[in-house]
Amino acid sequence: MGGSAMRGLTELEGCVLGLIWELAPCTAYTLRQELLQSHSPYWSGSAGAIYPLVARLERQRLVRAKDRATGKRRSKAYELTPAGLRRLVQWLGPPLTDETVGVPMDPLRTRVRFLGALPPASRAAFLADAEARMRDRLTRMEKPSGASDPKANLYEELNERGAVAMMRARLEWVREVAAGRDGRPR
Amino acid sequence: MGGSAMRGLTELEGCVLGLIWELAPCTAYTLRQELLQSHSPYWSGSAGAIYPLVARLERQRLVRAKDRATGKRRSKAYELTPAGLRRLVQWLGPPLTDETVGVPMDPLRTRVRFLGALPPASRAAFLADAEARMRDRLTRMEKPSGASDPKANLYEELNERGAVAMMRARLEWVREVAAGRDGRPR
DNA sequence: CCGCTCATGTAACTGGTTACATGATTTA
């Protein structure tokens, strides 16, 4: 059952499925905005990614579209099918994969690994730049939670707190790298 | 100068360039092993990725190969050219891009965002699974540093400490999510 | 009416993936 061999969802597919679950009924355009406005844009949210993706999901019957054209404007509003919800649930886990729980990739950490290739002066500049930018980002992440958006759902809030926690830990680590490049007790 | 329009390096290209700088002279095979054995394998280290990549680097003269065939076995050992080193340095930064310093993608965090789609019982199971696996990973990351490998260079060590720090912070966050889904003071 | 944003897509490309192919060298 289920048409085409059911290979695993990509990260973006899972994420979009989740967004549709959250925002249904919603258009592909809305999904794009959500991805673009997310202040952690590892995905471009480009049209070239989203439209083919939702088309894929629709072909697999994980998603269905209510055609609601206003005037002469075509517009498709998507929502999960029962199969789509099952698929989302299965994608979420448990069980979790090693890929999911393992150390996530971090371009900054990768670069630090090769800091030895920079002339010493540049190393200091590198770390100073990193620290400054991260502090900046952190403040911008922590502030707007004041009163602007009451954070629709709990898990979105927790997700965001996770992002902040990661940035804090990363910042602290960079400081450690900068301060004691000697740091370790011996 | 510099042949082909010099577009930016991909993350993997930068990383491989760094590895060649570190291990030169070394073969493509060695690079693969390094990527495979790294206990954070976001890259497959597949032959299909590495060989074309180093060929690319060689065509751009960022890398040159000393042909050293032992017996009847062909073998190319790569090292950075001066241009390659310049390129590596430039890739490392400063200045850093937002992409580099920004919140890195984290599949676990993404999933937590949509935890609401799971039946409550599964939510608990999800979080328990996550915590268990992460604790397991952490212990395995912290242990072997005992005496086995004296950690060749400082920055490799710092890189690894960064990975551990990230995992710790993530674990703590997951605990927070699990313990107080009420957590916040209001 | 001009230009901007809304909204939906297509086309060409590309970097990385799995899977396969090939042969040399080492080990059981």
Next chain:
DNA sequence: TAAATCATGTAACCAGTTACATGAGCGG
């Protein structure tokens, strides 16, 4: 000598990228 591993690659595929195309609705 058979099996495993070393070592170097190629071929087909695929998801996501940038860039472009098209047209409706709206504010000035």
